[in-house]
Amino acid sequence: MVLPVAASAQDRAALGPALDSFIEKAMDRLEVVPGLSIAVVDAQGRVHSAGFGVADVESAEPVTPDTPFYIASSTKSFTALALAAMDRRGELDLDAPLSSWSGGSPVPVELAASASLSDLLSHQSGLTSDPIAFRVAFSGEWTPDELWRLTAETRANADAPHGWFQYTNAGYNLATVLVERRWGRDWRTLVEGEVLAPLGMTATTAHIDALRSAGTSIAIGHFGGLTGPTQRSGLQKSDTTMQSAGGLMSTANDLALWLEAQLTDGVVDGRRVFPEGLIASTHVSRVEQVGRSGPYTRHGYGLGWHLGRYGDDRMIHHFGGFSGSRAHVSFMPARRLGVAVLINEDLLAGDLADLAANYVYDWFAATPDLESVYDARIDALVAQRDQRRAGVISGREDRARRPRTLSLPDEAYTGVYISALGTLSVRTSTDGLELSIGALRAVAENFTLPESVRVELIPWQGMPAQFEVSEGLPVAVTLAGYRFVRQ
Template identity: 40%
Template sequence: MRPLFFALALLSAFPARSQDPVPDAAFAEAADALVAETLDLFGTVPGLAVAVVRDGRTVYVRGFGYADREAGEATTADTPFYIASATKPFTALLAALADHDGTLALDASLASLFPDVAFASEAGADAVTVRHLLSHTAGVENEPLAFRAAYTGQHTPALMRRLLAGTVPNPTPRGTYRYTNTGYNVLSLRLDQDGPWQDQLAERVLRPLGMTRATAYASEAALRRPAVPYAVHPARGVERVALVKHDDTMQAAGGLYASATDLARWLTAHLNEGRVDGRQVVPAEVVAESHRPVVTGRDERYGPFGRDGYALGWHTGTYDGEPMLHHLGGFSGFHAHTSFMPGRDLGVVVLANEADTGGRLATLLASFVYDWWAAEPGARDAVVEQVRDARAELHAGLTGYLDRARAQLEERAEGTWQLSLAPSTYAGIYENPTWGVIEVEAAGDGIAVRFGRLYGPATPYSEPETVRVELVPGRGEAVAFDLEGGRVLSLRYDGQTFVRTAD
């Protein structure tokens, strides 16, 4: 079988867009049918929302399937979805606005942002700039800070500033692209000095653009009937994801809920030099600055989407040989696709409340949109058939993956506990001053592990005094206990040691 994305690449083999106007109703009819039948075929993605922006206006926006299957809540164009890393262009635009106002320079150094922090000399804080932080070219990393911000929620402003001093070089030199959340997390600590970055984003970007359902607070999103996250379990089928976002895990690298309607307005601003509804909402020069590549020379692909550089929050590259900017977002139970082609004055949003298959379908459907509008009217039926062929290949790949995953589950179910003591003996509080606090609980005949907002029951593992946990759904990891004289002294998780401080 060819790779799943091979078929997607075929979708770009159509001629340039016809200059003749095309009735929006024709596209709506084709898209409605294609999206609906795709959801029915897969049956693993509860809901999708799709929006298309063309020639300065939203020409299509729809919701399909369920935002909440158990409640029977249908997905609509106004259903907020968590968009994960598709938040990055928003944070970057906020920084570009601050630069335009003179309150935060894009070329300010990391050291000047935090003059009271004693950065290690090897971090090069005097040379790392805000522009580096926003373009993944800073050459530094701070994994504990990023992990607390996105996953555990175990943080305070004072703690996060203390962790800043632990910023270290990453394997790539400054000026070289290496994707990481750290730059955005670090910058948000500086933004917070002028008020919560979430509030600044709402005041400077979301409200002016008329993004009425968008928010960087999970607590606010919960009041707006948001999409519920789902995942496909090989044995149990589609089920709700236990890991959900809270205000303390909504962070500047991935901390926004928005609807398809909201994101259509967002792309309109980027395609229209900052104008929305005939108003200059964002200065044109700020929008242009956010699109200008900071780093070039990349040679990567995400399916049919080429990536040759990175701007302020946007991957720069090509689709079908023409310039495109895009950013995706993925987290347990969610996938977001946002992209636009300035030369075609065309942008696409696809949101899914399931991450794995949902991400592949988002790429497929976005490709369909770009190719449908590029094709001559007489060739559009062929575009639809190409999508159906690619969809069939994706479906076959999903079936094969689930079969393999079921076999792994069956093999794992035959495992036996390798713990030498009673489950209650392992229960307790374990602390690491940099990474945080893990709580181990007795749970029936086994144990469960809680790490801030993360929680998961443990299952047997092959090594002595070790269990397997999925604190992040789909990401199995080992937790190993260190014993002495029949007492558990510490545990090791993800290469870090947590010392037991209480029973």
């Protein structure tokens, strides 16, 4: 089928009612998704935007196309474009070794000489920097000077050497820590000045605390209830955990501007915002990958963008997810069509974000029997919801049957333990042992290793914490591959 480069006027006008009806039907049948916001864009600009449901089950404030949602890893394309703009002006060289400009950096010399900013931004640097990535995205336990010192913890990635694709947050975090020290601009200032302000994305920000202080209605991350109603996630973002690999709040209407710029190589509403070729340069593959995400195949990664396909169509995209929030941002260059979907549930039915986007692409492709096809896909998503719910409940029941492997009373393990990941506090509570690192906090469950417990410091991501006991006293605990020493 030969597709037009832009939707016809009739198609553009007809999409909204059909799309709204589909989303309302899907949300009604899934039952667990509090709210969703969507924007559809073609080369002429915004085709349709809408909001559905509520931003927060407790406040019941309605979602609109101007409700800010956390877009998580969809932030990466903004950070990468900001650095690409500096490269275009000759202020930095994306392809130069880190060692050529990050003088005095604690990064081991041989590693700084082996990788560039381009490598870090395209996930092929061969480096890891877990302490920085953990602190800025999860615990919030950091200062700029501390992050600079922690660049010394950069290590070679044995699982993915230089030139091999492995998706992580660490590359973006390391890149922006080094850039901030060299050029004096933190990633927030950089993205705002290079991308958000020029595009007029006034509702997009890394400062979530300011939104709350101003009383702005923001979408809260939620998890579909296992035995009851959908509830707020216990882990929400703050300024200290908004970071260059995942740290923007945005709206459907703002993302419409972003997508228009992607489709037109930087022209928005007839105005050239970015130099010709700048945005297009971020769509060029820097490294091969072989993978898929749901119905989408992936064959490469550019600067902040996955390159792949949906069916026969080339689709450039970046998704994001964190603790009850889910974002889908994608566009098809040949069809001059893009979609952004923001959703505030991501345990049982976060895939609705992809389904809504696919409906748009298939609607404009004139897919036969579209409504019947998508009724069946909603049925499949409902079945997946039930399967996931049953799996989570079964897992909890299985873990509840585990015997205790700690040899000492709970009180013996309490105290403060320190590693490069941060400060781990262990205390007793009415529910049992509680472990916390900065903003992260979890009650321990029994685990299978000697002297161990299982904790979900990050919701639904359980990990073992194994204590080291010497002469009848705990002296250390290993968590996430790091040894925390008792103080």
